Amino acid sequence: MKKVILIILGLFLALLxxxxxxxxxxxxxxxxxxxxxxxxxxxxxxxKSIGLTYKEICVIGNIYIESAICLLSGxxxxxxxxxxxxxxxxxxxxxxxxxxxxxxxxxxxGELWICQHYAMPLDDAFDLCFHELCHxxxxxxxxxxxxxxxxxxxxxxxxxxxxxxxxxxxxxxxK
Numbered sequence: 001m002k003k004v005i006l007i008i009l010g011l012f013l014a015l016l017x018x019x020x021x022x023x024x025x026x027x028x029x030x031x032x033x034x035x036x037x038x039x040x041x042x043x044x045x046x047x048k049s050i051g052l053t054y055k056e057i058c059v060i061g062n063i064y065i066e067s068a069i070c071l072l073s074g075x076x077x078x079x080x081x082x083x084x085x086x087x088x089x090x091x092x093x094x095x096x097x098x099x100x101x102x103x104x105x106x107x108x109x110g111e112l113w114i115c116q117h118y119a120m121p122l123d124d125a126f127d128l129c130f131h132e133l134c135h136x137x138x139x140x141x142x143x144x145x146x147x148x149x150x151x152x153x154x155x156x157x158x159x160x161x162x163x164x165x166x167x168x169x170x171x172x173x174x175k
Contacts, residue, residue: 006161013153016042036145055126062152063118063129070156071111073163078104080170096170 016038023034040054047057081100085093118125137147 006164009157032143032145036148039148053123056122059118059122059125059129063114063125066152066156067111067114070159070163071107073160074107075104077163077166077170080167084170100170 016035019038020031020035023029023038024031027034029037043057043061044054046061047054050057052060078100081093081097081103085097087093118128120128133147133151134144137144140147
């Protein structure tokens, strides 16, 4: 199941990149503009197909769903650490379980913060997030698009794939 999810995610990203590359030749725009445009178009069409506006689908997808996936992957690490201890009650497994529980609690606190921070109408949450991303772009002397890529693609993938790898490590070592 994990491999299937990773393969689907990889194919989806590859498709976005391919469409963006084609877009650069067809429109004579930069890859950055085309890739960001493809991502926005995908969100827009997804939202439209389920009766949501672009702003609503961005908040639900990029903020709430991505953070929920990160939370679940973090709690999966917690569960793997607990299972490891229950399987073998060695001191190292007890320490790993304690760290796993702290790890999961950090994810819960982060999710609660996100939900509280963006607890407002979806259009207002989008506007708040947009202004925060613009502020980050200014602070780090980069673009709004780059901040989006780092947070909503790169960081998301690092967290979720990293947690999957941690679970695999915990499962492989418990025997």
